[in-house]
Amino acid sequence: MEARSSRLPLKRKASSSAATSTAKSRTAVPVKSVSNDSFKTSNFKPTNAKPLDENAQKYWEGKLKDLKEVTDSELSKIVEMERMRDRMQLIEREQLEARKRQATTDELNDAKSQHADQLSILEQQHKDRVDELESQVSYLEKIHKALGEELNMEKTHSKKLKSELAKYTNNSMALESDAKVIKQALADAEFKLSKAKESGATREDEMMVMQNKLREMEDELRAGETLRKRLHNTIQELKGNVRVFARVRPKLQRDHTSQVARLVYPDGLNKDGGKQITLESSTTTAEGKNRDQSYNFTFDRVFGPQSLQDEIFSEIEQLTQSVLDGYNVCIFAYGQTGSGKSWTMEGGSHTGRDAGMIPRAIYHIFDTTRKLEDQGWSFDMQGQFLEIYNETINDLLGSGEQEKKHNITHDKNGSTTVSDVVVVPLHEPSNVHNLLKKANKKRTTATTRVHEQSSRSSSVFSLKLHGKNDVTGEELRSVLNLVDLAGSERLDSTGTLSDPVRLKETQSINKSLSSLSDKLEADILITKQFEQQ
């Protein structure tokens, strides 16, 4: 009991000792912590009561002992209960403390995180501010430097100004004395002017006479131009409205491997050009004998293998001049595949030494039209480029997105129109360059044994010219056609018989060439008949 009560809290000890003293003194003092009313009222008697006999005393002592045991057991239960209640309260307090601690920890963590956020914002603000200040400092340094330089310049300038001021002061003194001299000279000039005015009237008359003379000369120039045109075109007609030139291209590497006839130029290839070519060949007959043959050809002019593009153009140039005089001109390149037709017409390039007849003719026409502007002429030029392949017309300047059907019409003035083709206005030579480039891309080519990248189509470049003279009221319309005909080759020499596509191409080409030949012969006949009348 003692050992147990020593583990109880102080309050319990007091109750326990009170209970003990009650039991020892046997007084009716109620136990404070035990609420047993019956024990208080029925088992205790006032102190002035009569002493008990021995049996009653034993009885009551036994009763008291029992009661004490019960009381002790009850007390120990109560003590245990209170101990448990205290323990529960302790646990509750601990739990409360733990919750408080957790709440405090959470608050602390929140505060920490808020603090970290604020710290990072403050750091960023600080960094921004530092950057801003640094850029301001560098800007101010630059300004400072620039101002320093400006100041130095100003100093130098002001030094210069000071020395110039000194110079000007000296000069102004000199000028003042010059002014006096000039004033005198002005007075002299005014005197001379009054004299000149008197003779001015005579000069104006002279000017009028000169202007009249100038007008007369301009009229004479225009009349001279008209005469030149007439004479030029008469010369062209005398030379023949249809002229045939032969150009022999230089030998190419592949020519050496095949057997070719020998070409001879009987009247030489001097600067003015020969007119004849003799073709010599020697073959072996079936009897094994050598047979020498020679064929003579005469042309309006023969150009040898060494001839350059500008020599050929010197002949063509005169014909392009006729276009500017309002005549229609057509130039054909005709020959076997690989004989140099495209080289002659279009050339190795569109500018420079190798430029062919088409670019040269157009550039020449551009040049001449500009010169004619002084005489009151203005010109509109347009270009179209067509290709004829297997009797079908392709527009070389068209987009080529869809196949179009083109119709050919001839009007009574002799001009020919092809429907639905792209006609490009030509304002400057670069337009021509672009036009030729575009057309070249679209040309149809195929392979034959004779010429690897052989052109199997004819191409027709047409330059349409419209000229107006505002002074004389003259107007002209003409066309220059530059035609690169498809290669003319014999059906058997190129292996075309075994290839149906090539066979059709070759038949179409030969058919169109033979029609062309008929047409030219008819034109020559008509011209001759006209000349005889």
Ligand SMILES: Nc1ncnc2c1ncn2[C@@H]1O[C@H](COP(=O)(O)OP(=O)(O)OP(=O)(O)O)[C@@H](O)[C@H]1O
């Ligand atoms: N006068 C020349 N000088 C140098 N090379 C030339 C000359 N003429 C032609 N050639 C060259 O000969 C080859 C054939 O010429 P080109 O293509 O002009 O022949 P073509 O008659 O137009 O042939 P095709 O009928 O197949 O179109 C080309 O390689 C060309 O560069």
